[in-house]
Amino acid sequence: MITTICNDIAETIGNTPVVRIRHPLIPKGKKLFVKLEQFNPNLSVKDRTALGMINKAIETGRLKKGGTVIESTSGNLGKSLAMLGASIGFEVIIVVDPKVSSSALNWYKAFGAEVLIVTKQDSYGGYQSTRIDTVKKYVADNPEVYWPNQYDNNDNPNYHYHFTSKEVASMNVDLISGAISTGGHMSGIANGVKEINEDIRIAACDVVGSAILNKPFSPFLINGAGLSWRSKNIDESNIDVTVNITDEEAISICHELARTNGVLLGGSSGLSVMGALIGLQHSSVNSAMAICPDFGSNYLDQFYDEDWLKQKGVKLLECHTLFDRISTYAQEWVNKL
Incomplete structure (x- = not known):
């Protein structure tokens, strides 16, 4: 075996593995695969997103070596930006809220990033809007600072359109499921996959309480998914079906796959797997792949912790x-797949 030597940590991003899952919830004779973005260096798909936005910013001169980047994040993108800042050579300021895990805070600081924690809730009871307002004020006061703005920056979905979608489409499954999140990776993947094979169906999943898919907003538990508004990067033109899944359902799926397959997933990955399982209930879908954005190790002190589950009133299903639940959701997709 030949060992590949990378010139920097960014060269290890991408080409993540796909694993076949075996579980009683999968209909007999059908196949469920998970694409594990946890094999990126910072254990999430946000390494790809950060790389795409930073490379384009450097290419266009919006970010210069030694400059400063500021971004609002619920967790994973901040790790990726902080890593690239340390590797490439720019300062990073991460704006987070109280839902962020203590391990994520230490992760940012380990790479030398500065952390700002927003504690004021917005009018919906969430924090995303106040995080964004904090970033906007900082950039207004410091115009030389670069704000990638993962929510509205087209460099985000464009990177996934050009690169990630090719990895995903190579599996040639009947359905691809993913968490819609900021719209970056899922919209870019959907558009790229449909150009390669228009017969592959795309399912976009979100958490109940999120307003991304034009639903009423209310607070939810899962990090890395959901918003109190709809970002500009959301593009549903190549998405066939959508579904909003509860915290309880997504967290329960994560526990199921950990116990039965040794696969430890983050909450947004639970949404994605639920979407794939819903699709597999349909006769036209014999194989499905869930894009799993992050690693469950980020949440060992949250929804993998019994005390946390009790405190939050979450009962594992x-x-x-x-x-x-999967069968009920599947009825909503009748005549759509």
Whole structure:
């Protein structure tokens, strides 16, 4: 075996593995695959997103070596930007809210990033809007600072359109499921995949409480998914079906795959796997792949912790209950797949 030597940490981003899942919730004779973005250096798909936006900013002169980047994040993008800042040579300021895990805070600081924590809730009871307002004020006062703005920056979906979608489409499954999140990776992947194979169906998943898919906003537990508004990067033109899944359902799916397959997933990955399982209930879908954005190790002190689950009032659902929920969602997709 030949060992590949990379010139820098960024060269290790991408080409993540795909694993076949075996579980009673998968209909007999059908296949479920998970694309594990946890194999990126910072354990999430946001390494790809950060690389795409930073490379384009450097290429266009919006960011120069030794400059400063500021970004609002619920967790993973901040790790990726902080890593690239340390590797490439620019300062990073991360704006987060109280939902961020203590391990993420230490992660940012380990790479030398500065952290600003927003504690004021917005009118919806969330924090995203106040995080963004904090970033906007900082950039207004410091115009030389570069704000990637993952929510509205077209460099985000464009990177996934050109690169990530080719990895995903190579599996040639009947359905691809993913968490819609900021719209960056899922919209870019959907557009790229459909150009390669228009017969592949695309399912976009979100958490109940998020307003991304034009639903009423209310607070939710899962990090890395959901927004109190709809970002400009959301493009549903090549998305066939959408679904909003509860915290409880997504977290329960994560526990199921950890116990039965040894795959430790983050909450947004639970949304994605639920979407794939819903799709597999349909006769036209014999194989599905869930794009799993992050690693469950980020949440060992949250929804993998029994005390945290009790504190938040989350009850893990048994397999038969999950099956009933999946079947109910599947009825909503009748005549859409």
